[in-house]
Amino acid sequence: MAITHIIFWFLTALALVSALMVLLSKNPVYSVLWLIAVFFAISGHYILLNAQFLAIVNMIVYAGAIMVLFLFVIMLMNLDKETEPQKDIWMKVAGVISGGCLLIQLVRLAKDAPEMVNKTALLKTGSIGLIENLGKVLFSDYVVPFEISSVLFLSAMVGAVVIGKK
Amino acid sequence: MPIQYYIYLALSLFSIGVVGVLTRRNAIIIFMCIELMLNATNLLLVAFSKMHHAVALASNTATQVGIEGQLFVFFIMVVAAAEVSVGLAIIVMMYRNTHSVDINFLNRLKN
Structure with missing residues (x-):
């Protein structure tokens, strides 16, 4: 084994x-x-x-x-x-x-x-899990979802603050 | 390692999460079981990504087939992090209103 x-x-x-x-x-x-x-x-x-x-x-x-x-x-x-x-x-x-x-x-x-x-x-x-290869694909083919996810994070942050404040 | 083993492991983790959601009444534990299910899915996606990579690697040594699976896992983690922040804020607000995290108190819309 x-x-x-x-x-x-x-x-x-x-x-x-x-x-x-x-x-x-x-x-x-x-x-x-x-x-x-x-x-x-x-x-x-x-x-x-x-x-x-x-x-x-x-x-x-x-x-x-x-x-x-x-x-x-x-x-x-x-x-x-x-x-x-x-x-x-x-x-x-x-x-x-x-x-x-x-x-x-x-x-x-x-x-x-x-x-x-x-x-x-x-x-x-296999080298597909390394940061270099993932980063290249993430910032070339998947750059639009990546940027959209930043908007998602901003809205989640604002939502959490608004819900938790009152 | 045969892909079946990874499938069985991920399915077991997912089913444990489902059982947790169905049997517990604490809202935080239910939320943690949802995280467990998300992680089982992530593990399965990575295993399938390596499976397709192994098939493609036999014919072409410089191939990058299967890298999308790992990117999807990355995006699932991003969405899960956003979900946890909002969900925990909702649970805190629910605790302030009812002084409990028991989900059976959340049936006020019924009346």
Whole structure:
């Protein structure tokens, strides 16, 4: 078993266990910390796929900025001392059954898809994930969506300030 | 690594997010589960991008096929960051009005 396989299975197990712990934690602060573990595992998968730019951006933007924002909001609300109101047990069972049915259906679809038979995702090689190549494409072919996203950010910033001010 | 493994991993993460949205009542946890679903999609996009790159690389060594998948992931992250800032502002405002983040208090439009 090659070292990349070991890393792949370790990161997969880490992602799945952490994602389950996000759901099972009673305290929202622990949920945020487990979600950060999920994001680090996914960043590890990006590095394994040689998508280095996305790995760094995932770590900085998601684990660094967004999760800290969540933590700040939770601590502002002082939620961790009260117990969260729970849905009744039948709603939980119904939710788990619906999610399981969705998973089974999607896995069955993906298993039989003829486009994916004997295809492999390239590990550790390939240069399309490097910053140089991504930057060239981003600032030549995709420069208009890139500029539009700056307008989106401005409107989101103004919206957040206006909503949070009153 | 076969593409199926990545598909199963992403589908499992997505389904865990769906179950979280359906079973929890805390608005912040529901929001975090939506982030989890977005990340599962991102992982699948990167895996497919490398899959198409592997196919194209067999015939042409200087090809850049598949780079769009990673750019889409970048734009998804941009949109998710904007979404989180507005969504958390809405949750803070909801907490100020109802002193709770329980989504079952948000049924006032019903009456």
